[in-house]
Amino acid sequence: MLLASATTLPLLLATAGCRSSDAFTGPDPLAGRPPLGHDVLTLQAVIRAEENLIYLYRTAIHGDSGTTARSRTLRPLLAQHEQHLAQLRARLIQPGGNPATPATPSASAASTAPAHVSTARLRAAERASAAGLVRRLAAVEPALAQLFASIAASDVTHVTALGG
Amino acid sequence: MAAITVAGVFGAVSALQAALAAENAAIFGYGVAGAHLTGSRWAAAQQDWTGHNQARDTLAAMISKLGAAPVPAQAFYQLPFRVHDAASAMALAAYLEDGATRAYLGLVAVSDQRLRRFGALAMQGAAQRAASWRGSTQAFPGLSGP
Numbered sequence: 001m002l003l004a005s006a007t008t009l010p011l012l013l014a015t016a017g018c019r020s021s022d023a024f025t026g027p028d029p030l031a032g033r034p035p036l037g038h039d040v041l042t043l044q045a046v047i048r049a050e051e052n053l054i055y056l057y058r059t060a061i062h063g064d065s066g067t068t069a070r071s072r073t074l075r076p077l078l079a080q081h082e083q084h085l086a087q088l089r090a091r092l093i094q095p096g097g098n099p100a101t102p103a104t105p106s107a108s109a110a111s112t113a114p115a116h117v118s119t120a121r122l123r124a125a126e127r128a129s130a131a132g133l134v135r136r137l138a139a140v141e142p143a144l145a146q147l148f149a150s151i152a153a154s155d156v157t158h159v160t161a162l163g164g
Numbered sequence: 165m166a167a168i169t170v171a172g173v174f175g176a177v178s179a180l181q182a183a184l185a186a187e188n189a190a191i192f193g194y195g196v197a198g199a200h201l202t203g204s205r206w207a208a209a210q211q212d213w214t215g216h217n218q219a220r221d222t223l224a225a226m227i228s229k230l231g232a233a234p235v236p237a238q239a240f241y242q243l244p245f246r247v248h249d250a251a252s253a254m255a256l257a258a259y260l261e262d263g264a265t266r267a268y269l270g271l272v273a274v275s276d277q278r279l280r281r282f283g284a285l286a287m288q289g290a291a292q293r294a295a296s297w298r299g300s301t302q303a304f305p306g307l308s309g310p
Contacts, residue, residue, distance in 0.1 A: 080303040087304070134284045142273035146307070149272040149284040153265065153291035153305040160292055161301055 039140050043092050046148065049132060050085045053125055057081060060117035070119065077158050084151045091144060123164045130155040172275045177232045179270040179279070183286070184223040186267035188237035190216040190260040196243065197260075200253035209257060212293055216264075219286070254297045261294035262305075269306035 036044075057078040064071045133152035137145040194213040201209050224234040247256050268290060271283025291305035302308060 077301065080301065083303040130288065134281060137272065137284060138277040138280055145280060146269050146272045147304075149269060149280075149287055150304045150307045152284060153287045154301060154303055156288040157291050157295040157301040157305070160295065 047088050054081050063116045123159050123162045126155045126158045176274045180227050181235050183267040186264045187220040189241050192241045193260040197253040197256045258294045258297035261290045264290040265306040
């Protein structure tokens with residue numbers, strides 16, 4: 001049995017007619033940005049959805065200058081969504097070289113949010129968030145699935161708190 | 165739907181048994197809570213008690229289908245605090261639903277996608293009932309234990 005060493009390997013390659021650079025051919029897997037995994041892509045999408053929901057709540061509260069009763073209901077729900085976002089972001093570990101998830105709502109959310117956000121719209125957004133999380137939790141790793149399920153359960157309680 | 169592996173069955177049965185245990189505890193606890201409630205609150209407790217009985221039967225059937233024996237209910241459950249009036253009865257109901265939420269969270273971690281969805285939806289029901297009894301919502305139902 002030959003023992004590979006710093007002296008024997010070059011001799012072996014030379015004997016076989018190979019250059020050392022030929023031993024490792026093909027594209028360099030470390031040359032470009034590594035592709036993002038499924039869980040990362042899913043988490044990014046969930047973070048964007050949570051950011052959009054927070055934007056809706058902030059818009060609703062800002063527009064309620066004369067409706068303090070509704071604002072008293074909305075503020076604790078907004079605070080819980082901010083906790084959701086913090087936990088989701090804490091789970092996001094991206095490979096180096098990939099752009100981080102932007103902290104501000106997406107341009108599409110900002111351009112489509114009206115000056116007044118109805119309670120019905122907030123309920124619909126909460127329902128959609130819960131449904132989206134349940135749909136996504138099937139294919140992510142267990143701990144992330146549990147976080148999604150917990151946030152979805154929170155969203156559903158918000159629907160009831162909003163009179164749904 | 166792909167068949168569950170042997171290891172997956174063991175994980176699923178364990179999680180289902182934990183959910184069943186939580187439902188059995190809730191059935192017992194609601195019996196105690198209901199005795200201190202009247203009017204619409206008593207009606208809500210009765211409805212929730214019926215729902216927990218149905219959930220128990222569903223879980224027992226799922227466990228049996230996987231080839232295991234459902235864990236039996238205990239004759240008595242130690243309550244977390246003394247229940248002596250409507251306020252403590254409602255607090256107990258919220259406590260029981262929090263326990264059910266945590267138990268169903270365990271199902272969300274199994275590999276079978278149908279059981280994950282089942283657990284997630286059951287969590288939502290328990291979290292809603294808990295919020296109704298407590299009078300407030302939580303950021304992370306099932307994840308914030310006592």
